[in-house]
Amino acid sequence: VPPKVIMACVKDFEDYAYKYLPKSALDYYISGSNDEQTVNDNIKAFKRYKIRPRILRDVSNIDTSTTILGYKISFPVCIAPTAMHGLAHDEREIGTCKGAFRAGTAYTLSTIANSSIEEIAESNPNALKFYQLYIFKKDKSVTEELVRRAEEAGYKALFLTVDSPFFGKRIADEKNNFKTPAHLKMANFESLKGYSRDGVSKNSGSGSGLGEYSRRLFSSSVTWQDVIWLKNFTKLPLVLKGILTAEEARKAVEIGVSAIVVSNHGGRQLDGVPASIDALREVVKAVQGSNVEVYLDGGVRLGTDVFKAIALGAKAVFIGRPALFGLAYDGAAGVEKLLNILKEEFNTSMALAGCRNVRELQTEESLVVHESYYSRL
Amino acid sequence: VPPKVIMACVKDFEDYAYKYLPKSALDYYISGSNDEQTVNDNIKAFKRYKIRPRILRDVSNIDTSTTILGYKISFPVCIAPTAMHGLAHDEREIGTCKGAFRAGTAYTLSTIANSSIEEIAESNPNALKFYQLYIFKKDKSVTEELVRRAEEAGYKALFLTVDSPFFGKRIADEKNNFKTPAHLKMANFESLKGYSRDGVSKNSGSGSGLGEYSRRLFSSSVTWQDVIWLKNFTKLPLVLKGILTAEEARKAVEIGVSAIVVSNHGGRQLDGVPASIDALREVVKAVQGSNVEVYLDGGVRLGTDVFKAIALGAKAVFIGRPALFGLAYDGAAGVEKLLNILKEEFNTSMALAGCRNVRELQTEESLVVHESYYSRL
Amino acid sequence: VPPKVIMACVKDFEDYAYKYLPKSALDYYISGSNDEQTVNDNIKAFKRYKIRPRILRDVSNIDTSTTILGYKISFPVCIAPTAMHGLAHDEREIGTCKGAFRAGTAYTLSTIANSSIEEIAESNPNALKFYQLYIFKKDKSVTEELVRRAEEAGYKALFLTVDSPFFGKRIADEKNNFKTPAHLKMANFESLKGYSRDGVSKNSGSGSGLGEYSRRLFSSSVTWQDVIWLKNFTKLPLVLKGILTAEEARKAVEIGVSAIVVSNHGGRQLDGVPASIDALREVVKAVQGSNVEVYLDGGVRLGTDVFKAIALGAKAVFIGRPALFGLAYDGAAGVEKLLNILKEEFNTSMALAGCRNVRELQTEESLVVHESYYSRL
Amino acid sequence: VPPKVIMACVKDFEDYAYKYLPKSALDYYISGSNDEQTVNDNIKAFKRYKIRPRILRDVSNIDTSTTILGYKISFPVCIAPTAMHGLAHDEREIGTCKGAFRAGTAYTLSTIANSSIEEIAESNPNALKFYQLYIFKKDKSVTEELVRRAEEAGYKALFLTVDSPFFGKRIADEKNNFKTPAHLKMANFESLKGYSRDGVSKNSGSGSGLGEYSRRLFSSSVTWQDVIWLKNFTKLPLVLKGILTAEEARKAVEIGVSAIVVSNHGGRQLDGVPASIDALREVVKAVQGSNVEVYLDGGVRLGTDVFKAIALGAKAVFIGRPALFGLAYDGAAGVEKLLNILKEEFNTSMALAGCRNVRELQTEESLVVHESYYSRL
């Protein structure tokens, strides 16, 4: 068992994962697609935004809490849906969900998981859980079944991922000939022949098993019509994950979704798209006046990243890889620890910027500006 | 024989070539001129453009095909004319042409080749072939002969390279005292004394043999008048290769050429000119309203590079060095493999950006923007 | 005793400190908070400003002197308040103050010091001394006592630090489990149980002792009302240290403070705020018309940094870390030496820019411009 | 004797000098002042400008020649005045002048030289020679004597250096305790006690001998009045070297100088001023309409650097360090070789940009643009 060293920031968890995860798991987690322009820019882009702090306010009581889709969370950082937590820790998705719950925030389960919808719900009955949906090929029965199961298991929203008609090419996975280890299952598909683990482990012998799986099974013909159908089909609020432009955001508002996640899928789908924090502003402007909530994921690693996203108009942010690193470090406890570090950092950044609650972040004028602000003066 | 490792992207072919090509051949292929500002910027510049993807469209059927000069190609990537394929592989230009044909796209033969116009045509009768022309000194007979031979051999267009009154200085070639190996011939000039291989191998003993050759034999007095003459002389559509400004593009439209290649010759001629993707936009704007097609070459290495160039107004792009790396890897099969990887990457980028055919790339508003778009918001 | 090598610039003192200070002391001095974006940008930002020199003026007599709050100083560089000089040299704050005095400039004592208000005053009766205040929790008695003691000891101004309701997170300190060594005391609090050294050395066993101390003892509820109270309570001119925006600067002017320090606490508080030289200009513009003086600290390492700050509207600048490096090098003599090097560099930059006195720096048109000036031409 | 390797570009001479010059000589030559921001930016700035080439012009006859102050030179690159050529090669300034003459261009002699005004003139009677003046302290007799000697020896212009009331601080020289070796003299001052070599070799024991020399002997009170006096005193055209702003350029035009050198003294005087190519444009604009010629020096290393400067309005450029590297490589022959390489590069860049003579460079619209041109499209 590797030693548990002092953890002071998200980077420490990342370093830990780099050191102790098996190469093919680590590569699967960290890779972006193709040239990795976007995955790298996601991180760097945050540094291009500057905080203009307010001072001399009573910040002895900072309230980091906010709501997401009406549900209270302890701070505006939730867990993004990521596949295959079994590669990080035996506690799998169950552990991640538990960590999020203990830290007072929401967890989003990916369709591609090593724990099932029901397992997670049973182990974490009181956790705030969302369900992320990929739409599968052929008739709609698979989708319908997944949605109903999520509803019944008490998940509170459906996140439809709209940037993935199939998976982007991640070079390392191709070279590692990535497939799921024998002991891990596609937990949501145990009964569904062809959709199960076999679908991932039995690949054509070269390239990424998951890439192949997505191309064989995901529907790549999903349209706005299907979204309308889904919205009517489910009782749950519908969230579109993976919007990067004002044009598409406006359409989402039109058809009445509950929320949008500005996301480039952690730089794993279309490489060369803008960093999410860069894309955020045009989306926020586009939905103004509606009551559609805007979230962001991609590159959030610091309390100040959270601060910047919220100040630029996001209602909450999601973390993908950091949660996996937390899980790898120490299961549920690791996820909780990481979230609490982020919460404390966010709290500190609020206090030091003179913002006592999340509302103030959202209403202060020019609290966060693009660095070009300073070259235009 | 070096091992054929997993090839997942163009970079893998480049790495292979760096490892296995003899130094002087590799240097000849990769060098830019002088300080290599432009050859490096060609690559970096693509990363300054960002894709703004469309979502929720039925992308189950992506059609990557398009036309070039009216001829159908499987995707908008053709082979740029590059000299001396014999340095890469015994199959020489014949192999490159075959690889392009198998991948469903066009091949452009350089005047400076180790296979002749006729050899290539005979081995690849059904391939879509273009012929690239350098104009030689003295009377026009050499030029006339080359043009007629290309016409008769079934080449479908003449690419006149307009950025090379003689070759730029490539430092590595100077230091390597570069000359063509004894077993390679200047295949198009076997009968023409002085223009043949001897012209390249017998240099003054220092510097680049090819540089010297070009200064001794190329005409550096070609003008727009000569282009008009050539246009009238040949039955083939005339394409000007090497335009980087709106001013010159407008002149090309005026005299009625069929197409323009925005190109800086892979950074091998005038160093310090803009990256081709940077220059593309002013050229596209300048020809608007005419039916002159605009192509681009220089720095294309990724499916998203192709995507960006097409979205910014190019009808097709050409690859120079990548084709040489493909050839070095495995002859015709290597070229085909590389092209198919690029095609698949382009296909993926279209799907993930919600574009079902090339026409949509060309008509979507602000599909690709310069990164400064995000600092101006 | 480490050798005293040739010292030609501030960087040389920094190199010396890096080599000879114990790791935990060095880390404490050099760290910025969190990701260290701001501490690094403080340095880099100065290089983004360019001096447009005047020529052919009689610069045989350069007068670098200026005033701060009406007091004459030999050049516009003073010592910023920094904690714990005992970690650098046995002469502690007494040495730093002496060095500043000998170089003809002002010294600012931090509340968190290893020499007391009175000790320093007794050893340096004629030095120009300012006192920096942190406001402590509970009733105002601690604050009142500190202010009265500073007044009585002959300090000439109160610097209220407004960016620190508690300390930022400095990762290295967390990992070093930083605490004050046994032989060093919190000299201003010897009588005050809980505020003394014990408060810092007895931490919860993990993390930074000073971080914890600040959270336990500093008041984080200080507001503009308290500033007004303080202004009325003290006979001394009141300076607000840690303003980065026009909005807050205008408020400071309104309530009638004497001066403002544009500062991000050397990148140790809120990470991700602008470099101080970037923030300077909007603050200068905001106070225009008032008689509030504007100072700057953060990243000043060169005579030209001083020049740029003054030309952009600062009345004086302060140095934090450099003074600590000077002290580490050779006590008071080291501080004096370092200040004299900076003075000579500033003198030189004035002469070479054709400015004979500080007034000219402040009045010449466009003497210093942002680098973007040259891309807009 | 070190081997004479293949020399293909200026960088090769630089590499040679780095390898074979004694450290203190090399340091003296290459250093910039202080933080070396400007000396580095001089080089990098050229890469920020892009050439927009013209094509299809008859470039079989390129005329690189131009005039400077009415004198014909073979191409617009002259030798800038630099001190102490004896550190590079036994041929000293005599060799440098000879190299320039053989390459068909002008040589500028520094006041601080190891060969005298007369020696150089006698060895190079037909060379086009300019004389660079520093004005010395006390009465004007030293200056008057130097000017008369230059006139009599056939120098064709006076370059008054206006950026050096004394020398900037070059850290390496300080640390090397730089002084002139015993065998080298201050050749122009053999009769003048105190101004001679002794003045440089006998320094206070620390720091740069030359820095001290300049502070002790140069006049730092030279003003525009003195320039007017000098203009009237000499029969020679007067050139001001070291102007970086439109304001000062306009004054130079007013008092009727013949030419201006946009120069930051190779980054050796005031650090933090703009790169010379950045400053060029505002100076060119400021003198428009007058017949004052504008030159540039600083960072010219490539034929395309020359091209860019001329296209942006310079009548000629000067090289400082490259000439020293050429001299170090092989005396006069090395200087000639280096100049011929630059000439050939310039010739090539003209041909490849479609410019047949220098006049065309100066009149073509937008031939060279700042890189920001491409982000504004």
Ligand SMILES: Cc1cc2nc3c(=O)[nH]c(=O)nc-3n(C[C@H](O)[C@H](O)[C@H](O)COP(=O)(O)O)c2cc1C
């Ligand atoms: C290993 C991994 C697996 C992922 N799996 C999914 C998934 O199954 N469904 C989905 O919508 N997004 C998936 N994502 C994208 C995340 O939801 C999220 O957009 C991204 O990780 C955010 O970027 P970050 O990792 O920089 O925080 C995955 C991301 C990673 C890194």
Ligand SMILES: Cc1cc2nc3c(=O)[nH]c(=O)nc-3n(C[C@H](O)[C@H](O)[C@H](O)COP(=O)(O)O)c2cc1C
């Ligand atoms: C080794 C090499 C040889 C070339 N030879 C020719 C040639 O003979 N004729 C020509 O018009 N362009 C020639 N080019 C330029 C290419 O047609 C093309 O403009 C360039 O390679 C595109 O850049 P890329 O290599 O980054 O794709 C050559 C380029 C290379 C790299």
Ligand SMILES: Cc1cc2nc3c(=O)[nH]c(=O)nc-3n(C[C@H](O)[C@H](O)[C@H](O)COP(=O)(O)O)c2cc1C
């Ligand atoms: C080690 C250290 C301790 C500091 N302690 C204090 C302090 O006690 N009070 C305060 O107002 N600022 C403090 N500062 C901030 C400085 O006053 C000043 O803002 C900063 O050091 C300026 O940046 P510079 O170090 O780049 O010059 C401290 C800074 C450092 C580096």
Ligand SMILES: Cc1cc2nc3c(=O)[nH]c(=O)nc-3n(C[C@H](O)[C@H](O)[C@H](O)COP(=O)(O)O)c2cc1C
């Ligand atoms: C070693 C050295 C000595 C110099 N000496 C003088 C000098 O005596 N007089 C002068 O006006 N400029 C002097 N200069 C500045 C040059 O004239 C010129 O401005 C500068 O070298 C141009 O930059 P470059 O070296 O990048 O070409 C000197 C420069 C160097 C590098």
